[in-house]
Amino acid sequence: MAAGTKIVLFHSPNTRSSGTLTLLEELGAPYELRVLNMRAGEQRKPEFLAINPMGKVPAILHGDVLVTEQVAVYLYLADLFPGAGLTPNLDDPRRGPYLRWMAFYAGCFEPALVDRATKRDPAPLAMSPYGTFDTVMATVNAQLRAAPYLLGDTFSAADVLWGSALHWTTAFGVVPVTPEIEAYIERTTTRPAAVRVREQDAVLAAGHAAA
Ligand SMILES: N[C@@H](CCC(=O)N[C@@H](CS)C(=O)NCC(=O)O)C(=O)O
Numbered sequence: 712m713a714a715g716t717k718i719v720l721f722h723s724p725n726t727r728s729s730g731t732l733t734l735l736e737e738l739g740a741p742y743e744l745r746v747l748n749m750r751a752g753e754q755r756k757p758e759f760l761a762i763n764p765m766g767k768v769p770a771i772l773h774g775d776v777l778v779t780e781q782v783a784v785y786l787y788l789a790d791l792f793p794g795a796g797l798t799p800n801l802d803d804p805r806r807g808p809y810l811r812w813m814a815f816y817a818g819c820f821e822p823a824l825v826d827r828a829t830k831r832d833p834a835p836l837a838m839s840p841y842g843t844f845d846t847v848m849a850t851v852n853a854q855l856r857a858a859p860y861l862l863g864d865t866f867s868a869a870d871v872l873w874g875s876a877l878h879w880t881t882a883f884g885v886v887p888v889t890p891e892i893e894a895y896i897e898r899t900t901t902r903p904a905a906v907r908v909r910e911q912d913a914v915l916a917a918g919h920a921a922a
Contacts, residue, residue: 712773712774714740714791714792716774717741717742717743718735718740718741718742718771718773718788719742719743719744719745719771719772719773720742720743720744720745720769720770720771721745721747721759721763721769721770721772722745722746722747722768722769723746723747723748723749723753723754723768724746724911724912724913724916724919725879725912725916726749726768727767727769727876728768728769729875729908729909730769730781730871730872730876731768731769731781731785732744732908732911732912733904733905733908734785734788734789734797734868734871735788736904736905736907736908737795737797737868737871737902738788738789738791738792738795738797739795746915747759747768748919748922749919750919750920750922751919751922754766754767754768762777762779763779765779769781769784770784771784771788773787773791780817781872782813782816782817785869785871785872786798786813786868788868789867789868797866797867797868797871798868799862799865799867805862805863805865805867808861808862809861809862809867809868809869812854812861812862812873813872815850816869816872816873816876818840819841819842819847819850820841820847820851820876822840822841823843823844823847823848824844824880824885824886826844827844827885828883828885851873851877851892852889852891855891855892855894856891859895859898860898866899870899871899871905873895873899874896874900874905875899875900875905877895877896878896878899878900881893
């Protein structure tokens with residue numbers, strides 16, 4: 712599918728799809744939004760379940776290519792616009808760490824986060840896909856102490872994902888704020904693309920609250 716083909720993003724304000732919208736802005740990608748009012752339960756309506764049976768955003772349509780799941784969506788979009796420089800090439804040594812941080816997000820951070828938020832004990836250590844919450848956060852903090860971004864000095868799509876996620880998870884009080892996480896959130900979420908999305912989301916959310 713050509714990069715010039717418009718990307719349709721199924722989006723709901725102030726949710727995980729806000730990070731995807733930020734990535735589209737960072738990439739300068741042509742897109743249009745299909746906004747779901749989650750307060751009105753639009754994510755559970757048959758029209759959207761036909762797109763994503765999980766009833767979750769983000770989801771994107773690129774021509775007839777459907778992609779759901781944040782990490783898959785980020786990898787797909789960043790690869791679609793290599794000129795934006797947000798994804799390391801296949802032969803770039805940073806490609807491995809890039810994939811690692813993407814997979815670590817979905818495979819370790821999200822399950823650890825949800826268990827912590829719902830006060831559920833993790834599975835026994837040897838069975839837990841993320842080990843312990845503290846190990847997950849120590850791993851992230853160690854990286855952010857060592858370098859400004861997950862790949863070192865280079866900002867990438869992985870930082871759009873993690874910056875956005877650490878922003879809302881610390882705001883909800885689930886992820887403990889450390890000096891390195893605080894500085895990273897500041898570095899990543901004050902970029903013009905992230906600011907534009909927050910402003911746009913505020914307008915959309917106000918419209919949904921009033922509906
Ligand atoms: N595993 C999914 C999770 C996405 C997700 O949890 N999205 C939330 C928004 S923050 C959602 O759509 N929730 C709506 C609902 O389940 O009612 C991914 O990584 O894309």
